Amino acid sequence: MIKNLDATPVFNKTWANCHSRVMCHQGGARSSKTYSICQYLILRAMDGENLRITIARKSYT
């Protein structure tokens, strides 16, 4: 599945760090942070693990 994923290096780094308790994505606008994190969360959700995923933000500007 991941083999055929159209991913950027941001996704690959995110995937490689899947065992980290905290990940911080820092980078320029449109550098694929959001896209890659969504790809990562979708794959984790599809994995059959019993996970609760919450997506939140501090402010809605």
Ligand SMILES: Nc1ncnc2c1ncn2[C@@H]1O[C@H](COP(=O)(O)OP(=O)(O)O)[C@@H](O)[C@H]1O
């Ligand atoms: N893996 C990808 N495949 C195709 N398009 C992508 C991919 N990653 C990013 N993009 C494109 O780049 C745009 C900017 O990415 P985004 O994740 O919104 O950037 P950021 O969150 O870093 O500001 C997206 O709207 C999308 O069009």
Ligand SMILES: [Mg+2]
């Ligand atoms: Mg973003």
